[in-house]
Amino acid sequence: MSTALIVIDAQESFRQHPLWATISNPDIVADISRLVEHARAAGDPVVWVLHAEPGSGGVFDPAGGAVRLQPGLEPRDDEPVVVKRSINAFTTTHLAQELTRHGVGRLRLAGIRTEQCVETTARVASDLGYEVEVVIDATATHPLALHDGSGELTPDEVIARTAAALSGRFATITTVAEVLAR
Template sequence: MNTALIVIDVQESFRRQSRWDRISNPGIAADVARLVEHARAVGDPVLWVLHAEPGSGGAFDPESGAVRLLDGLEPAAGEPVLVKRVHNAFTTTDLEQQLERRGIRSVRLAGIRTEQCVETTARLASDLGYRVEVVLDATATHPLALHDGSGELSADEVIARTAAALAGRFATITTIAEVLGAAVPVEPAGAPGAA
């Protein structure tokens, strides 16, 4: 079964924000490029997703020129670039139709922000019946303020929380090394696709 690689929001908009210096994985473009190269080599489709907030005047406004992939990433001919306006990659795009046309029932996710657009997409994909993998070290995020203003979770804590919330419920958590080595990730009991 082919697995579609979905690259979510690895875009210049984030690099232009003042918080970029606190991003957990400033080398995410190179990490994603390795996954893209692998997907293309094994014949898996690659789909690109960007986030836009038209009229916002910020880094996610298409008028800013920042709603584009980070340097080092380039879609190949035939690889769709979808533009979303909400957290998940499905609701405001034709991602599901793109996957259906290709006969895809398994997706592999990478991107920015681990706990926001990547996690939300993973949850929705699982609910839609896809087998979902999240390549955790090919995601990135920032520290996250606690709801009561008493401090923050570090980016590493946010990523660990996301992995714990998704694993065995909505997705299998993988690594770049597992994907590139074609190692089969261990699925916890009760995970989507587990026997």
């Protein structure tokens, strides 16, 4: 069974957002780059996913120019770049068709926001029958406000909660070092 690396929302939009100052993993590009090199060396497909909010006027509006990969991340000509308009990478894209074309049955996920786009993509992928692996230290997020306004979860707490919610249910949780050691 073929494995694809799915890089989710590692885009300039986040670096242009004021919340970037609180990001859990400011060196995420280095972590993702190591995973990309590993996938390419293994002959595994790499799919790049970007989030867009056309007409919003914000950092996710393609008209502003920030809906592009962060510096240091360069797709090859044979690596699709999928633009989504929903939280998960499947609903508003042709990602499933790309994966089918490559005979992919296992997904390795990395990217930005751990609890949002990465987690939601993992859940949908699992429901669609893919084996899912989340490379947890190659994800990043920001503090998350509690629903009742009483405080916030730290990025480490958000990541730990996401790993706990996904593990054994929707995905296997792994690390960059574990992936590279295989």
